[in-house]
Amino acid sequence: MNTATLHKVAQHMAQAERVLFITGAGMSADSGLPTYRGIGGLYNGRLTAHHIPIEVALSGQMLLTSPEVTWQYLYEIEQACRGASYNRGHEIIKEIQEYIPDTWILTQNIDGFHRQVGCEKLIEIHGRLYDLFCTYCDYKVTVENYLHLHIPPKCPKCGHLVRPDVVLFGEMLPSSALSVLTKQLTKGFDMVFSIGTTSVFPYISAPVQMARQQKRITVEINPSTTEVSHLVDYRLVGGATDMLTQLWQQMNDNGL
Missing domain, CATH: 3.30.1600.10 (SIR2/SIRT2 'Small Domain')
Known part of the structure; x- marks a missing residue:
């Protein structure tokens, strides 16, 4: 099922001029980092040692x-x-930015891997752990x-x-990052990808919803069903690095 879907998504990407990648913990799973609510979650529905969520x-x-x-x-x-570092999935998104210069990344991740690999047009909406x-x-x-x-x-x-x-739970999102995100969403995107995130936060699911309303192409890469799975045009069921690698291969093999 993924092969035919990958080819269609690759065709759309070949025509896209503005792309948004929304990335969550699943994006860094192949770097050895645990997700938090998904498969292999560090705190997947269980209480902490202090018996609090x-x-x-x-x-x-x-x-x-x-x-x-x-x-x-x-x-x-x-x-x-x-000791962890970016993986092939992060590298591919960086390569896509070079292929489609007006590609943006909205990440929930605080590991800094997108920045580490050299990605630009990056909105780290939750900040960085090491700052x-x-x-x-x-x-x-x-x-x-x-x-x-x-x-x-x-x-x-x-x-x-x-x-x-x-950004800790209950805190406001950084106004500077929100301002950049709002400006880019107002411009609109030809394609929006949701990768490795459960999309439980409204500001993470909203770009997918907006793209759908504008009849733009929406894609989800995730091994599990999420809050936006029913909204997207294409679902690639699998891990972030695997699906991005196959998608990038499709584009290169077909000269798209």
């Missing part, structure tokens, strides 16, 4: 009241990312890992709490 542990409110709890799970997530800042003064630092951090870390300048530049 991960959404509570990783919330802005918890960071304020019990920063040691939030930081314990930030450390656990960073530990899962530690830290003080909650009180202007101290900022980018670290390679959390190995040498005291948990929870304190600012070397003022002694207040340091946190990663990521």
